[in-house]
Amino acid sequence: MAAEGEATRVHRTVAGGNYRDLVEIRLWDVVAEPGALAVAGPGARVHETADAVFAAGPDGTVMIATGVRNAEDLTVSGPFPRLIEGRLTGGDGPPLHVFARLPDGCLTLGTARVTEPARRRGVLQRLDLRLDTPLPEHLLGLTEIGEPGADWLDLLPDDPLAAMERFAADWWDAPPTAPAEVTDRLPEALRVFQRAVAGRAESGSLRIYPEPVPGGPEGTLVFGEAGDGTFELLMDAGVDDPAVYYHGLSDRPLRERERLGRYLLLSVLAAAAMDGPAAGGMAFVDRAQARRIVAPLRRVPLRPLRWPSARSRIYAGPDTIALVGEDDADWFEVYVGTRSRSSLRRLRKLGLDWASFHEEIDEINEG
Template identity: 30%
Template sequence: MTRTLRSLITEAAALSVAGAGVIRYEMGTALIGTGTDATAVIVEPGDNPGVSGVQDAIKVLLRGDAVAALHPRFQFRAPLPIHLFARLDQGCLPLGTALCRGGSSTPDRFNHAVLELDRPLAREILDAVRPVPAPGPVPTVDWVDQVDTDPIGALESFVLGWFSADETEPIQEGSDETGELGNLPDALTAFRRLANLRPRIRDFYNPILTKPRRTSGPLGARLVFARDGEGTRDWFIPWPPAGPGAAEPRVWLTEDPGSTDEETILEEEPLSRFLLQFTLYETMNAAPYHARTYCMPTRRLDPLWDALCPVPLSPFMPTYEADRFFVAPGMLATVSSDENEAVVTFAALHRGTLIPLLKHGFRWFSFDG
């Protein structure tokens, strides 16, 4: 691939664009040169989300030990331009100029910067500086067949297949309010058990609470078992559960909990199926690779149905985007659509899993592949 890229230059030539009096610095694996005219940044190639290097067609990340002297060079309105290069086997490949879109706010803590290229990288260049690795092992989608008959089993199979086991201290029974609350519904107990086996599901931005909270509201006593990361919504079940739905209680969404404008909305799915919906949604947010289309005619989705398997659940959060879930090995997808227009979002464990989507010619709002 690199043999076809004719604009490779030496490291010295790359640093020389900074002008006179170049001073060299390192931040992680990146080499940074500062001079009188500009700042030159040389990053290593590779598929390394979250560390110094090219992240996608427009985003480059710097991350490493703090370098206070670099702080003035990486401000949103820095006075000198930033030139980016990637180091390949035969030399350094110019990537273009960039602006800093984020970073540490004070010099003593300047240990990262998010750079945005003025022009997106062409596919040939992106593949050279961030080669697409072959996808690793991917989980199957056999659990979809369990959703209608055993949603708790489907939840367990999905979580155990998608998330790798981590070593951490398990949730200790009796370390929360469970004893005071009595027996939790089977679905919440199953989720607690999964959180012991796959601790990463405790760390969703919108978490299922390891300590459900007993509160009250317009509908009476309730058990809050999940909330959003900003505290503007939570989800609850009536507590204690009673009547025919006690084993599989209905779920309510609360908008602005605790405020005078609090509003409650009944979710479409009962608890066990809702927990599967919630987990799929949060797993997509937490996945390492994403892609999202612009709004397009719904008919453009037709080629996807051979590759994606629908999850038999109602649309998630119908008051908002009403996303329907689809899966493929190593990939999750949501479709928000009506008869005329649709938006599709993908999440994947491996970047290579997204690459086949390029053949459909969609217009991408973002594409990590």
């Protein structure tokens, strides 16, 4: 897939880490990852971040990115190794050579420059970059980063049901296993759940019934239960968007902060973080570690769930869902589910003491 462009002469990496045989890599060539990293020169140090692989060597800095935002711009998220941060933000450093990862190799994008480093409390969180040579239109579609699993956030807080439908379609590959007939007697939120989500979010943590049943205290209906049987989910009868209660977590039914429509969306997101099938894990972390986990994510603009922790906030990105549960001021119970290898690499590099960690990602759609 080569096109006319300025050629860069590099060494090609061979088995054993030796460098032999000068080869040419031209703009828009597709090369194997070792060939792309070799542009940095002999003895280059390789680092991985959330969105990219870097090589820093005597001939320059190489970045293999997940993709680009448009024909000229791309963004990569940290945390960044100190060497890479220094090279990219230190002024007159060595040239930055950029490649975009494709299924069959790395597309040569030429050189780029940093346009805006984003810091939070002095820590570099994100870099916005601009390519020196814009991508031609016929290549843009191959490298452009879509936003599956993230555009639903823009529908909140006003339309949680449409957000639930869009998230479910993006996140799970398998179709829903809704009942053959979804009765009109159900509240609208449960109808949407059954048609778009049922079966996909079934997990060991929480189960939503196909149809509510009588039996709750004070005339409430039971519409779900915890996987371990510790509580039932109740809702008021005869209301289209009823209040939601936990029966079994306290002496009296405990009312959830959000009503049924928003609660069901939050429960679906919680299942994505806690129960897969995405890769990820669970950890107990301090406040600083929790901030690092959610740094590249957006907070879902709804009130916290009361379960699995007293205040369970959810954060989301195009390929990651995180639930951060707070029971006291010092420690947090965190669950993370991710569908991409770049986010999985980032989670591994955070240095957390994971209570559980699942890395199987072979069948995950990486977009």
